Amino acid sequence: MQIVKGNGPITGxxxxxxxxxxxxxxxxxxxxxxxxxFLDARPRVGYFYxxxxxxxxxxETMNNMKVGDFQSIPVVVREDVSVYDAISQMFLDDVxxxxxxxxxxxxxxxxxxxxxxxxxxGNQDLSTIPVHIIMTRMPNVTFCFKNEPLIQAAHRLINQxxxxxxxxxxxxxxxxxxxxxxxxxxxxxxxSLSESHEL
Amino acid sequence: MQIVKGNGPITGxxxxxxxxxxxxxxxxxxxxxxxxxFLDARPRVGYFYxxxxxxxxxxETMNNMKVGDFQSIPVVVREDVSVYDAISQMFLDDVxxxxxxxxxxxxxxxxxxxxxxxxxxGNQDLSTIPVHIIMTRMPNVTFCFKNEPLIQAAHRLINQxxxxxxxxxxxxxxxxxxxxxxxxxxxxxxxSLSESHEL
Numbered sequence: 001m002q003i004v005k006g007n008g009p010i011t012g013x014x015x016x017x018x019x020x021x022x023x024x025x026x027x028x029x030x031x032x033x034x035x036x037x038f039l040d041a042r043p044r045v046g047y048f049y050x051x052x053x054x055x056x057x058x059x060e061t062m063n064n065m066k067v068g069d070f071q072s073i074p075v076v077v078r079e080d081v082s083v084y085d086a087i088s089q090m091f092l093d094d095v096x097x098x099x100x101x102x103x104x105x106x107x108x109x110x111x112x113x114x115x116x117x118x119x120x121x122g123n124q125d126l127s128t129i130p131v132h133i134i135m136t137r138m139p140n141v142t143f144c145f146k147n148e149p150l151i152q153a154a155h156r157l158i159n160q161x162x163x164x165x166x167x168x169x170x171x172x173x174x175x176x177x178x179x180x181x182x183x184x185x186x187x188x189x190x191x192s193l194s195e196s197h198e199l
Numbered sequence: 200m201q202i203v204k205g206n207g208p209i210t211g212x213x214x215x216x217x218x219x220x221x222x223x224x225x226x227x228x229x230x231x232x233x234x235x236x237f238l239d240a241r242p243r244v245g246y247f248y249x250x251x252x253x254x255x256x257x258x259e260t261m262n263n264m265k266v267g268d269f270q271s272i273p274v275v276v277r278e279d280v281s282v283y284d285a286i287s288q289m290f291l292d293d294v295x296x297x298x299x300x301x302x303x304x305x306x307x308x309x310x311x312x313x314x315x316x317x318x319x320x321g322n323q324d325l326s327t328i329p330v331h332i333i334m335t336r337m338p339n340v341t342f343c344f345k346n347e348p349l350i351q352a353a354h355r356l357i358n359q360x361x362x363x364x365x366x367x368x369x370x371x372x373x374x375x376x377x378x379x380x381x382x383x384x385x386x387x388x389x390x391s392l393s394e395s396h397e398l
Contacts, residue, residue, distance in 0.1 A: 028227045058257050062393045087320055096312075113295075113312045120319035121286055151393050154386050183382035187353050190389040194261045194350050 001049070004039055008048035015047065061193065067153050068146035070189050071167050071179035076101050077131060079108055084126035087116050097164035099177050100135050106174030107143070109135030112163055143168045144181055154186050200248070203238055207247035214246065260392065266352050267345035269388050270366050270378035275300050276330060278307055283325035286315050296363035298376050299334050305373030306342070308334035311362055342367045343380055353385050 003015055012030055016023045030047065033039045040050045075093045077086055079100055086098055090113065100109040111131055119134050120126060144153040144165045153165055167179030202214055211229055215222045229246065232238045239249045274292045276285055278299055285297055289312065299308040310330055318333050319325060343352040343364045352364055366378030 025227075028224075029231060032228060032231050058260070059393055061257070084320070087316060091313075091317065113316055114290075117286060117312055117316050117319065118290065120316065121283070121325075126320075151390065154390055158383070158386055158390065183386045184357070186386040186389050187357055187382045190385050190392075191350065191353055191357065193389075193392070194258055 001033065001038060004047050005049045009042065009046040010048075011046040058193075062151055063149055065150040065189055066146065067144050067148045067150055067167055067181055068179070070150055070185040071146070071181050072185060074099050074166060074177045074180040076105075076177060077111070078103070079132040079135075080130050082127045083116060083119050083129045083131055083134060086111055086131045087120070087126070090116070095164075095180070096182065097180065098131075099166045099180070100131055101177065102174075104173070105176065106171075107138060107141065107166060107168060107177050108132070109137040110141050110164075110166065111135045114163075138175075141166065143175065145169075146179065150186070150189055153181055157181075157183060157186065200232065200237060203246050204248045208241065208245040209247075210245040257392075261350055262348055264349040264388055265345065266343050266347045266349055266366055266380055267378070269349055269384040270345070270380050271384060273298050273365060273376045273379040275304075275376060276310070277302070278331040278334075279329050281326045282315060282318050282328045282330055282333060285310055285330045286319070286325070289315070294363075294379070295381065296379065297330075298365045298379070299330055300376065301373075303372070304375065305370075306337060306340065306365060306367060306376050307331070308336040309340050309363075309365065310334045313362075337374075340365065342374065344368075345378065349385070349388055352380055356380075356382060356385065 003018055004010055012023050012026060015030070016026045019026065030039065034041050037050055039047045041047050075089065075095045076099045077089055079102060090096070090098060096113050098111040099107060100111060102108050109132065111134070115134050115136070119129065142156055142160050142162060142165055144156065144167055146167055156165060164180055164182040166177045167181055168175040169178055202217055203209055211222050211225060215225045218225065229238065233240050233246070236249055238246050240246050274288065274294045275298045276288055278301060289295070289297060295312050297310040298306060299310060301307050308331065310333070314333050314335070318328065341355055341359050341361060341364055343355065343366055345366055355364060363379055363381040365376045366380055367374040368377055
């Protein structure tokens with residue numbers, strides 16, 4: 001492996017020479033390493049390192065995990081709903097993040113528990129403040145797509161320090177919300193990795 | 200592999216016979232399969248199937264991930280602190296969960312954003328309610344240990360629908376809090392899995 005890695009493409013003859021072995025002795029080993037996918041062989045060129053490493057299956061598995069496979073149902077409120085009603089909605093649906101939409105159901109903002117808690121500290125009447133005053137509004141909303149790799153969305157959750165991403169479909173007039181992706185979904189994905197390889 | 204799987208333990212001689220090969224021809228292949236861990240060999244017994252499958256590395260890697268490798272610093276408040284001050288503390292330290300301790304610093308409860316948000320809906324003066332009134336209290340607090348596999352703690356977060364676990368040390372008089380494990384930590388662990396296998 002090291003010889004091929006450092007010198008590939010290299011012929012079987014040349015590898016045998018370096019190891020002070022005959023080509024015949026080496027043949028079965030090279031065959032197995034090629035079958036296992038660690039080496040690639042091309043006629044009249046020789047062996048070269050395939051780039052496959054032990055554990056590659058993890059990245060492969062992880063790249064195949066899509067947002068759509070793990071997303072939850074979104075909970076949506078209208079912009080003119082009061083902060084009080086939004087908090088109630090949050091408890092009713094037991095979610096940590098609400099997505100805010102306009103009359104045409106296009107995404108205009110996001111409300112987190114943190115936003116609502118901050119407002120509730122303000123000693124104001126929560127039933128008179130509409131959510132569009134306190135929400136994080138477009139274009140500052142980070143979102144993701146159903147067919148995106150889950151890893152990519154997870155990176156966004158961590159880098160931007162947010163709890164949930166709306167899963168959206170792009171339309172000419174705006175974004176339609178079709179899902180919700182949270183760290184709970186990522187935690188489930190993490191567990192599914194261990195389960196799918198337990199047996 | 201199939202012969203050993205179906206007939207193991209089986210000697211190299213017997214495998215060679217079935218394949219109409221000499222023992223010498225077979226030796227390198229068996230050596231590689233044994234080195235790679237797919238077969239096990241015991242002197243005077245023969246070869247047997249190790250049970251190792253492609254992808255096993257994931258479970259191995261995941262089982263080696265411990266809570267202590269991913270935990271965050273805990274944020275702790277005393278039982279007599281007001282709900283108002285607890286919310287302020289939460290924003291100050293930018294955490295979603297506070298751990299509550301008694302005068303001797305032993306764990307007595309947990310406060311989530313959800314607990315605080317619920318209380319703030321109640322139209323009461325948040326600066327006069329002490330947190331011990333509204334917290335989830337021992338023995339109903341779910342916790343974990345530094346040396347526990349991360350998967351086990353992640354299962355607890357999902358099954359009990361909680362945001363954060365205190366990482367504790369058991370002492371004769373109670374539990375000392377030494378860390379905080381959240382779904383953010385699990386999300387980071389998920390990402391580290393893909394990164395450690397990318398290169």
